[in-house]
Amino acid sequence: MNVEVNLLSDLTIAKQAVMQPIQQIANSIGISEDALELYGKYKAKIDPGKISKKKNPGKIVLVTAISPTAAGEGKSTVTVGLADAMKQIGQSVVVALREPSLGPVMGVKGGATGGGYAQVLPMEEINLHFNGDIHAITTANNALAAFIDNHLHQGNDLNIDPRRISWKRVLDMNDRALRHITIGLGGPGQGIPREDGFDITVASEIMAILCLAENLVDLKERLARIVIGYTYAKEPVTVRDLGVEGALTLLLKEAIKPNLVQTIEGTPALIHGGPFANIAHGCNSIIATRTATHLAGVVVTEAGFGADLGAEKFMHIKSRQAGFAPDAVVIVATIRALKMQGGKAKDQLKEEDVDALLVGTSNLSKHVETIRAFGIEPVIALNKFIADTEEETKALLSWCQEQNIAIALTEVWEKGGAGGVELAKLVLNELDKPSNFAPLYDLEDSIENKVRTIVQQVYGGKDVVFTDAAKKQIDQLVSYGWDALPICMAKTQYSLSDRPKLLGRPTDFTITVREVKPKLGAGFLVCLTGDIMTMPGLPKKPAALNMDVAEDGQALGLF
Known part of the structure; x- marks a missing residue:
């Protein structure tokens, strides 16, 4: 690996990239000026209603991963790099991703726009507030909370039991101190005292609704169906009962539109919605993915965490509600993460250990079996890291060959799209095959x-x-x-x-x-x-400790 390249941070690489005006990116995939709403020079929202519908929409490639470890797998990096590689070999392609949440950006990740030479741009703005979608969801969620408490204060005509209100407030930050709180203290004029709490915004049902809604009308109907709690007679109370679905929809009328940006190599990228996969369904919006299929022949998208979480939910939730399914699946793996799965300590991952690697392949094997159970043959992307040894690489490639699993050594962090051409060709081979996708359970099951x-x-x-x-x-x-x-x-x-x-x-x-x-x-x-929580906490040394802003307004410490 080029040591000079390795010394450059993701932020430095992003700053050195020359971006194209967003109108140029839009033109490259046939988005008319009428459908484009500019958010500065390099970002825009698009109106899906003004995008021409193809008779034969593009095919969908879903990128997932092995179970994540502290060693990192680089799933988003591979997703972006694969899209760039598809473009390099002459495919019409759009990448569709989720929006970063400030919780993990400030907490552990430090950024979530890919890495190295496989990033979406403008990296700083996407990681920090972007076009305001997550803030709009936060506002809509908390407006509903305010409407609920005002209803109680103003006489409680719906007979809502304050002890059985299930709707929580949200904040787009990891803040364990807000998990359980008491509100309405201070006397009669301050509302009805009751227990409450906060979730992180990406765990809000409104985030899930935005990502699963078909259009503005469907968004409003879904918001109306939200159950906010129960009456003293234990009957459900919905947003429709409160009569505020129209107001909530109004707050989200811009947020429902997908965001258009670009990769370092100028591949169009739709970034929209950001539910976590461990506490929500972990996929970007149906609107963005479907719109992408009408703009390109291949859509590369991703689902959060491992195939047991985001990919399973893509298959059982998103695919069911959207009426489309993945045509191919990529499972991202790294040698160092597999060694951790095989029992190797994090501080020893730079040491060669073929035995630990092969033990760790048991995790990869299960995820392969899972994807095959849905009727799809996966392709493995071996995301290369600098400490990987030749013997370890050979061992994993041989193991995959013995298991009859297609695998490609992927070097998109260092080489951009050129480092993912082998992977792209393997994926195209799978896209040429007929789909045998089927969910694992029927909705009518108990x-x-x-x-x-x-x-x-x-x-x-x-x-x-x-x-x-x-x-x-x-x-x-x-x-x-x-x-x-x-x-x-x-x-x-x-x-x-x-x-x-x-x-x-x-x-x-x-x-x-x-x-x-x-x-x-x-x-x-x-x-x-288990002990899964819908409001995470910050680590002992959050990524925010490394962040700052220069005198010229440039971000520092994002990665």
Whole structure:
């Protein structure tokens, strides 16, 4: 690897890139000036209603990964690099990604726009506020919370039980101190005292709704279906009952439009929506993905974390609601992450260890089996890192050959699209094959059986156990007729099980579901497992400690 290249930070590489005016990017894929709403020189929103619909939409490539580790896998980097590689070999391509949340940007990640020479630009602005979509979701979510508390204060005509209000406020930041709070203190004029709490914005049902809505009309209808709590008689109360769905839709009328930017190599990129995959469904918006299929022959998109989370939810939630499915799937793996899955300590990953690597392939093997279970043959992207040795690389390539798994050594961090050409060719080969995609469960299955299917076929677990509280909630969901919805599992991303430290490919384990929450607007049921939280906390040394701004306004410390 070129050592000089390795010394450059992602931010430095991004700053050195020469961007094209966004009108030029739009013209390259047939977006008319009428459909373009400029947000400065290099960003825009597009109006999907003004995009011509193709009779034969483009094919979708879904990029997922092995179970993430502290070593990193570079899934977004590979996603961007693959799109650039597709462009280099003459394909009409658009990359469709999620928007970064300030929580992980300031906490652990330090940025989420790819890396090296496989990035989306303008990197600083995308990582910091972007075009305001997440802030609009935060505002809409908290406006609803304010409407609820005002309803209580003004006489509570709907007879809402303050103890059974399920709607929380949100903030786009990791802030553990806000998980459980008390509001309405200070006397009669300050509202009705009650317990409340905050989730991170990307866990808000409104984020999920924005990403699953078909259009503005569907957005409004979904917002109206949100269950905010229950009456004293334990009957559900919705946004429609409060009569504020119109106001919430008004706050989101610009946020629902996809954002157009570009990669370092000038590949068009639609970035829209950002639900986490461990506490939500982990995919960018249906509107952006569908729009991309009408703008290009190939759409490269990604789903959060490993194939057990984002990819499973893409297949069971997004594909079902959108009416499209992946035509090919890429699983990103790195040698150093596989060594961690095989028991190697993080501070020893630079040491050659073929044995640990081969033990760690058990995790990769399970994710391959999962994608195959959906009827799709995956391609492995071996994302190269500087410490990878020749023997380790040979060992993994040989293992994949023995398992009859297509794999490509991928060097997009260093080389951009040129480093992903081999991967692109393997993916194109899969796109030429007929699709045999099929979900793993029927919506008419019971809630318990749907969860059990995910646990056994996707996680490789033995069974699932529901706490007494979860069983009671399931009985209630069935009584309301809400059981024929897909399942959104809230589970740790670090393990196939619900125990973060159980790495590799654990077997004979049981998943415990402690709570089941209805998300009628989004159209799924959330099952919380283990100690997963919907408001993360910051680490001991957050990435924010390295961030600053220069006198000329340039960002420092993003990566």
